[in-house]
Amino acid sequence: MRYSQHISMLLLLTLLVGCAGTAPRDLKPWEANQDAASSRASSSGAKSLKPEYGPKLSVGEPYTVKRGDTLYAIAFRLGIDFRQLAARNGIKSPYTISVGQVLATSEPVVVASGQSRARGSASAQSNSGTQSSKPKSKSSTSKGTATKAVSKPASAATPKTKSVARTASKPQKKSASKSVEPSRPVSRWRWPSRGKVIRTFAANVHKGIDIAGKRGDPVTSAAAGKVVYAGAGVTGYGSLIIVKHNDTYLSAYGHNERLLVSEGSVVNAGQQIATMGSSGTNSVKLHFELRRQGKPVDPLTLLPKR
Template identity: 45%
Template sequence: MLGWRGSWIPLIVSAWMLNGCGSRSAPAPVMELSEAKSFRQFEQMGTGETYRVKKGDTLFSIAWYSGNDYQDLARFNGLTAPYNIYPGQEIRLSESRQASTKSAAKPSGRTSKIKANQPVDPPKKQAYGGFKDAQKSTAKTEPDDFPRQVSDWTWPAKGKLIGRFSLTEQGNKGIDIANAAGTPILAAAAGKVVYTGNALRGFGNLIIVKHSDAYLTAYAHNSRILVKEQQWVEAGQQLAEMGDSGTSRVMLHFEIRYKGKSVDPLRFLPDQ
């Protein structure tokens, strides 16, 4: 009897291995930005110059997690809409030295009026498809380039703080603010809108604003977006209206990223 049972063991193991291999061939699901695996995957980017595409990646998600404008990544890599990429492809995260040397030779004419830079971890005292209804910018000036520093930060919305930042792998990578539908969503600092849309699952109707070469902010779950990509905005300017797109309740999910890494917004925003 032992010999009979032993003869079946290799067949059982073989069948198990075949089933396991078959499951791996299934297409990867669309990336959820809130998933810990996705977050950890992109946290390894650091300040590297390239990134190798994995299943589930999109140019939009790579741009967000590396702290870039997706249109800049498209330009760095010679990509055009709809920005198709494939697993194993190497994506440049910064402009090539040759290209940057050429652009540096051209005067930008930019004069910075920014005050002191906001530190990454200051004292506790400082506690992507467009929309048809996008409106024209109300900003008076349009800078030629991003400033080196961020000036003042302001709260992105009024309401009740219902979610705080967490350093745990599955923790909140920003803060959540609840209020009534239609509550104004405001730019937390002056900058340029680099993404509007809902191509990134888990964030609903999303806006991403770039404030400097190091800082990005994200505003998720909006009901109506009032700005468009490549539009320069002032601190406190209305970007959207609060909604519940991509979530179960009316709220704003707000994130600040420094060089692609999540930081606690309450360390930047003034006390209320």
């Protein structure tokens, strides 16, 4: 009797242990990843639960362009305006860069005004000294002959100069009409997702907000603009989309599962650009940033209250 009771107890314990969890082979891929991530998080501490988004590149050190980089993404990681980075490297619109190209990230060296003035005064003094050594009579005669030579054909040359000025003004008007598209202000920002904010902006520690949601939830553009980056080359953001709205504002959408737009795509406000996922992180969420002239700003100060 006792032997049979022991056997029955062992069988009961085996059944309870087997029902306590799901077999690893029955887990879905993302569930397995989340379980592994949670176990790593518990062993490594609380820091892994709050990752630092987008490790900044150090301003001052040259950067070699890698495959998938864009000028906007590099400036995004440097935390500066894309036009500043372009100006430092003599890159003009449409800001094309190539793999292997070395970009200068430091600010240009500015010569002190006192030194430039001293150099200018020294050169002026040297010029005045050489001019004063010449006899006055020769300089006065040379001036007189020069004025006589110019005064004779002046009346005949006047109409020609007018015609040249008119013809030169025409291409200037054409080039102005073909200038870069105007910078349109954003009249109203839209929420990129309907989920709840689970982490707020915190200056350099957390450069945007995290919005909770379910895998596959739509991610929409916060305003009209142009996609200037779509890829997974920025560490800490997973599958990332960066939209340029005007010369002042960029918006970023990280940790997506699927990207529905590509670089160069023009998007409207509220248009779906991705689906929510957990790329580059351990839970399903959207990391959303707004940058004003390259600097992160709190999206909650611009998004409408809800």
